[in-house]
Amino acid sequence: MKQLVNAPDQVVTEALQGMALAYPDLIRVHENPHYIVRADAPKNGKVALVSGGGSGHEPMHGGFVGLGMLDAACPGAVFTSPTPDQIQEASAAVHAGKGILHIVKNYTGDVLNFQMAAELLQSDGIEVRTVIMDDDVAVKDSLYTAGRRGVGATVLAEKICGGAAEAGASLDEVAALCSSVNASARSMGLALGPCTNPETGQASFTLGENEIEFGIGIHGEPGRQRIPLQSADTLTEMLMIPILEDLPFKKGDEILLFVNGLGATPLLEQYIVYRAAETVAKKHGLKVSRRLVGAYMTSLDMAGISITLLRLDETMRQYWDAPVRSPALRWGL
Amino acid sequence: MKQLVNAPDQVVTEALQGMALAYPDLIRVHENPHYIVRADAPKNGKVALVSGGGSGHEPMHGGFVGLGMLDAACPGAVFTSPTPDQIQEASAAVHAGKGILHIVKNYTGDVLNFQMAAELLQSDGIEVRTVIMDDDVAVKDSLYTAGRRGVGATVLAEKICGGAAEAGASLDEVAALCSSVNASARSMGLALGPCTNPETGQASFTLGENEIEFGIGIHGEPGRQRIPLQSADTLTEMLMIPILEDLPFKKGDEILLFVNGLGATPLLEQYIVYRAAETVAKKHGLKVSRRLVGAYMTSLDMAGISITLLRLDETMRQYWDAPVRSPALRWGL
Amino acid sequence: MEYSLNALNQWIVCAEHQFKTQLAELNALDAAIGDGDHGSNLARGFAKVVEKLQAEKPATPAALLKLVGMTLISSVGGASGPLYGTFFLEAAKVAGDQLQLDDAGLALCLQAGLAGIQRLGKAEPGDKTMVDALSPAVSALNHQAGLEMAAQKAREGRDATIPMIAHKGRASYLGERAIGHADPGATSASLLFDCLAKL
Amino acid sequence: MEYSLNALNQWIVCAEHQFKTQLAELNALDAAIGDGDHGSNLARGFAKVVEKLQAEKPATPAALLKLVGMTLISSVGGASGPLYGTFFLEAAKVAGDQLQLDDAGLALCLQAGLAGIQRLGKAEPGDKTMVDALSPAVSALNHQAGLEMAAQKAREGRDATIPMIAHKGRASYLGERAIGHADPGATSASLLFDCLAKL
Ligand SMILES: Nc1ncnc2c1ncn2[C@@H]1O[C@H](COP(=O)(O)OP(=O)(O)O)[C@@H](O)[C@H]1O
Ligand SMILES: Nc1ncnc2c1ncn2[C@@H]1O[C@H](COP(=O)(O)OP(=O)(O)O)[C@@H](O)[C@H]1O
Ligand SMILES: [Mg+2]
Ligand SMILES: [Mg+2]
Ligand SMILES: [Mg+2]
Ligand SMILES: [Mg+2]
16 A cells, blocks of 8 residues: 555654644644644633544544634544543643543543543643543444444534633533533444555455445444445435434434545545435434535545434534634634 | 445536535535536626536535635536536526636646637627636646646635635736736646546556556546655655746745645645645745645545645735635635 | 438447447547546437437438537537537538538538547647547548548558557647557547448 | 562563564454554554663662553553553552562562553453453462463463454454454463563
8 A cells, every 4th residue: 555654653743743834823733742732722711622532534633623623632643542641731731721621532542541631630630521422323232342432423522612612611511512412413434445554554454346344433443344335325324324213313303414534535425425315314304404524534545434413402503603713624714 | 446326427416416415505506517606696796707627626626616716617527528518507607797717727628618618608798718727747848738737726726816806806807817826836746546437437547566656637647657656755855846946936935835635645644745845845945825735626536646836926815815615615704 | 422311310320339339448548548538428428419319300411410519519528529529510511401412522521520620629640639530531531532441541540549649638648658559539530430431 | 489670671671572573463463353553552652661661770660660551651542551551550559669579479460450450441351352361361370370371371361362252442343243353452461471471
């Protein structure tokens, strides 16, 4: 597999340096340990939002740092959660006295490292709340697993909570809103092909001519099931049904529909899937009132998509619409 | 090659329907013939900007329709320029009495079809100016070729001219500005792998384990040269030098630096290339004052990048910074 | 020989069939030195043409040729749409109101069509385009050499593009890398003349 | 047997060497049922550990174990960073200010380390994690079975993960598809005990 890199062990460092050069007005990048903060951090008078996770999911999370979204992001090695000291330093750098919300995707590594960081911060007298995102319905029974994975809802939670924090909501309020977004969102994804980790040079799995991984995660881990490729409409419906049934989404619900490209899937295909997804949603009597289509949470160069549905209430809709000014999401400013 | 499609001959139609659903507040999609217009078109008091080309380059051009950028885009079949009647109807639909600028990438098919459309429009009494974009330095000698191809500068021209048109500039002024952007911009690209046309299911070319196409276009046509893969820094320098020498860019020039992902290349790699490109630009004494990094002009699922440098003057900088509100580029609104 | 409306109709139906069955081959030729869509483009265009011919049943050769040209222009796109479209539109102009064409009349029509292609696309023989097949074929017709010979000349013209460097169209970006591949447009042009020779 | 500072140092150096040379194998195990980075994670972490040990030269077993734990936590990330980090930190607490550990002392340290892993990660034997290798090995040490036997038990524990369905970590997402693959963490844990047995 060919990639545009220099030294494999410098991929994350150099990419962060590139981001720093590309967005001098929006973000600042810290090295040793790695983290990204808003150019104007710490931002007085607001709760600080911090997220992070393995690299390889760009623009998540670093691309969401900015006014109206995250205060800091902690990128780990590729597909490896960040370390506690990284999270601690990033959090301390953006803390403005109103406490810190850690938005954490539910993977053992992320959960443990953020947990350790929170303990370190709390022992320094900084108030920290943690919300664990776990919206992936592909992982069925959390009694017998590490629990559902955090996927697309994370992007939505970061935007919505960012809006609330910017508007001056308290730590309790922002944390409650984040939990509520997580509780109201469900996702599922599929991959047409593997991704290749630039740090190891290895493809994550091998698929036959006509096979896809259904219920894929975002770290190149195999999906729940290997099935034959089908039409975009059929596959979209196969993703939508378990999502709809799980919450469950009910006739008349107002939703945000998010179709996410996993990396190598062209926008042309994402739009075809979006068309199918909105069609299914409408057939189920849902009112699609907000939309997002694009590669916002990727797995490097994986071909595939994920779909996220969020049941909106008025607060969520208001903060979704609020201005945001980050490298990857921007409107109203 | 696996793709998320239904019928191969419905790819463009269904993708457009998906776009219409995804951006109801920004655009309207017309079928038979296919074109995309601003939701508020025709927009009184302004010159109408129309572009188009083969599909497969998304978000270009449809994703750039909106306030402050294009009034209409005409998507052809995948990698096939649109037809004259498509261009004529789209142009007529957005014409608001102040004339029409056609921004055309220099490929025989695009040039001929836009030329025929312009003749049809002019015979209906509509004033049309055409600017042919040809910024690709990979194509050396236009005496013996169809001339340089239009690539990344097209995105910049559409944004800058869109800003000017929105501000009320006349057709002559907008056309002159577009020519001036084209004359001040140079680009070059490379591919690490082929793309697969969903309409034919065929990969555009085959590369060895360790080979890349240097001087690639955006239609899956082979590049100028096949060379071995090298480090990101080396390859970036190999793209930058011919770009810098061609204009030539001179010490002290203020530039916009645009690193563009061709489709499957992760942001992580794009940032590494951006880092290298800005480093080379600075070494040559250029002042990088505006930046764009991302997949804005793609070749379906091609892995690779292109780099565009634009020498900015004050007018260009002002209209680059002006508000834009399209599916793919948005700021200030 | 006389070319009735019916004969011209047969010509186009044959072409439609050729482009449909040779779609993959023409795409492959175009993939080697272009963007791999020439077969799809012509198959799409001629399918539309045949559909329109059946629906509209033009009454004169000129009307038929004009319908073919207009339909190609509005449904093919790419370089070949306007070029082949112009070919038929220009031929239609020369056909005037004749109810059938004789050999000399057909030669004049196609001669005008070729001139239209060259006016629009600015290609000369030797530039590795459809002109390399069309030009010797039309010239054979002008010298009353017959359809069979014209088709033969078109095939030779197509083959002659193999060693050429291209100076027009997408293949021109490739420089020396275009050498060794037949031009897709020259190939489709020779198929057009093969169909003519079957009348 | 007595475990001097020097012996513990040797243990860690051996582990660093193992993880470096087995990097690709551990990544491959993790690719099969996880995200393919376990080898890279431990190689990165232990390289840092050895670098720090050389620079800081801790004076007691506890200081050494703590340095190892802190460094793993701050340089590995992922699930294994906090888990192995805690293993060494908890062991350090039990080591107190002893200047060397005897067999029973080492067993108590590693027992505490394992308990720390289980407190943090909530995994039980049979969940297909590093606990499946660590638990029988620590238990062997507790029963004075010796290092060789402990290492043997760790390897058996690793092999016993092959037919298991995972209930913790990334492999748990796979359901039955995890069957047939050894757990990467159990494999790295058994390498740790192999190194212990070489002292
Ligand atoms: N300027 C030109 N004059 C004549 N023929 C041309 C010219 N440019 C391209 N062609 C012909 O068009 C063919 C390509 O057609 P097609 O693939 O359908 O369009 P595109 O190149 O836009 O994809 C070439 O093989 C060549 O024969
Ligand atoms: N809850 C847990 N308790 C104990 N060990 C665990 C737990 N979760 C994961 N592991 C171990 O961690 C190993 C994976 O480590 P690693 O690949 O480095 O981290 P990650 O899964 O974050 O990529 C698994 O093979 C397993 O042995
Ligand atoms: Mg990992
Ligand atoms: Mg084409
Ligand atoms: Mg072509
Ligand atoms: Mg792992």
